Amino acid sequence: MTEKKLVSAITELDGDILDRYFVMKQDLERKKKLNKRIFIKWVSLAACVALIISVVIPKVRKDGFAGLLPSNNSSFGNDSPGIYQTTFDFDTYEDMIRAFRKSDFLGFGDTINGLKSVLGEEYTYFVDKVNKNRAFPRPMINNEEITYRNREGFFNIIFLVSELYGLPWVWYFPVYNGQEFSIRVTYLPESIADENLTASEAIKAIAPDAINIDNTREGYENVYNKHIKLADREVTAMICELKADTENIIAFVYGDVLVNIKYDPEKITEQWFSELSFK
Amino acid sequence: MKLQNIIMSDGEIVELYWRRDEQAIKQTDIKYKKFLLSIANNIVCDAWDGEECLNDTYMGAWNSIPEARPVILKSFLTVIMRRVAINRFYVNKSQKRIVSEFAVSLSELEDFIADKDDTQSEMETKELAKIISNYVRSLPDKQMYIFVSRYYISDSLGKISEELGCSVSTVKREIKKIKQGLLKLLESEGYKL
Incomplete structure (x- = not known):
């Protein structure tokens, strides 16, 4: 037979054969996609196991579970919640206090109290102090609780189990003069709570490598002390002016807490600070 | 609803041919262009010729449906494309050697x-x-x-x-x-x- 005859004959292949071919082609493609997904899942699982074996277990053996926490050398001015993803979120101050008091009688470790067994001394001190006082310092403006942002999908108060300087922080989210911002508060560690330190001195004591007036870093225009008048006292605040940001960061010690606020100085003015207190 | 953004089933596309709706060609193109061009390229090994074969295939489908009402449209189009592409192959072969997979x-x-x-x-x-x-x-x-x-x-x-x-x-x-x-x-x- 000639080439053309053969080619024509093949072209005239019965339709059911082509149908069978395309059905099989589809099956093969589906199987390939499924095998790829299974392969990716196994590779991810293997990677996790390898990570646990090579990094997590040696670290836990050496330092206990506290070894998994960050050191106290976190950089100042970090506007994000930090490494630890564990946060507790609340709409009201009362919800937060109730959550602090919730016991972990089931032992799952998923309550604020339950995490004391894994998060170390600073955390335990913080939680125990809140529960002993049945309160935590909350910001007031003209002796009234701040106006929270009350934005749908967002909480008004967040408790971060470990954040700046490796300490637990409570972030309040008020709104003032059209600006939403955060007021971040933590207890000073027990060792320095009674020493009447300035913010810069306190930060130096807690985290020696963190930004203070004697230790600045690339990205900071200026870091300096400034006397600030609050509603009920004057404090020596540490002001950080950032190069690439119109907002400043202010830190000050208020009694036994360290306060940190990132703010737009054109909106959150000295007037606002003069009305600020903590209850 | 914009038809061009949705991949239709073979049955729906064949229905468009039967209704003599020109969307039939557009939908065929969206669903099968890449596949049909790959067959054309296997045979004629030329981008321009491949596009012409594709257009001839769509014309062939438009002229055949109706009467025909294929169940698996892909098979139906493949037959047309193969015929068209092989014809083009032999025309080109008389003028030059074609190094195609075919x-x-x-x-x-x-x-x-x-x-x-x-x-x-x-x-x-x-x-x-x-x-x-x-x-x-x-x-x-x-x-x-x-x-x-x-x-x-x-x-x-x-x-x-x-x-x-x-x-x-x-x-x-x-x-x-x-x-x-x-x-x-x-x-x-x-x-x-």
């Missing part, structure tokens, strides 16, 4: 081809087509898939091996078995090879 696959079938240019009657071609169809239908799935991929769609050996998840040498081995079986069958049917 040409390579033809060279694998030289055992079946005689140099003598005997008269090609339609009857004989239909008879031969029946014999080959019956033979391919009787093959196990894998061999059927290889035969159609290689000698109908004209896919490369590498692509076939990747789709089947086997090596190229396995595909070559299977092709050898297929050819041996077909050769035996054709000789028993009285074909001089």
Whole structure:
């Protein structure tokens, strides 16, 4: 037979054969996609196991579970919640206090109290102090609780189990003069709570490598002390002016807490600070 | 609802042909252009010719449906594309040598081809087509898939091996078995090879 005859004959292949071919082609493609997904899942699982074996277990053996926490050398001015993803979120101050008091009688470790067994001394001190006082310092403006942002999908108060300087922080989210911002508060560690330190001195004591007036870093225009008048006292605040940001960061010690606020100085003015207190 | 953003089922597209709605061509293009162009490229190995074959295929589909009401549109279009592309192949071949996958696959079938240019009657071609169809239908799935991929769609050996998840040498081995079986069958049917 000639080439053309053969080619024509093949072209005239019965339709059911082509149908069978395309059905099989589809099956093969589906199987390939499924095998790829299974392969990716196994590779991810293997990677996790390898990570646990090579990094997590040696670290836990050496330092206990506290070894998994960050050191106290976190950089100042970090506007994000930090490494630890564990946060507790609340709409009201009362919800937060109730959550602090919730016991972990089931032992799952998923309550604020339950995490004391894994998060170390600073955390335990913080939680125990809140529960002993049945309160935590909350910001007031003209002796009234701040106006929270009350934005749908967002909480008004967040408790971060470990954040700046490796300490637990409570972030309040008020709104003032059209600006939403955060007021971040933590207890000073027990060792320095009674020493009447300035913010810069306190930060130096807690985290020696963190930004203070004697230790600045690339990205900071200026870091300096400034006397600030609050509603009920004057404090020596540490002001950080950032190069690439119109907002400043202010830190000050208020009694036994360290306060940190990132703010737009054109909106959150000295007037606002003069009305600020903590209850 | 913009039709062009949705991939329709074969049944819906065929319905558009029956309603003489020109969206039928657009939907066919959205769903099958890449596949049909790959067949064209396998045979004519030229982008311009491939596009022309594609347009001729759409024209062929438009002219055939209705009467036809294909269930698996892909098969239906493949038949048209193959015919169109092979015609173009032979036209181009008379002017220049074409190094396409189709040409390579033809060279694998030289055992079946005689140099003598005997008269090609339609009857004989239909008879031969029946014999080959019956033979391919009787093959196990894998061999059927290889035969159609290689000698109908004209896919490369590498692509076939990747789709089947086997090596190229396995595909070559299977092709050898297929050819041996077909050769035996054709000789028993009285074909001089």
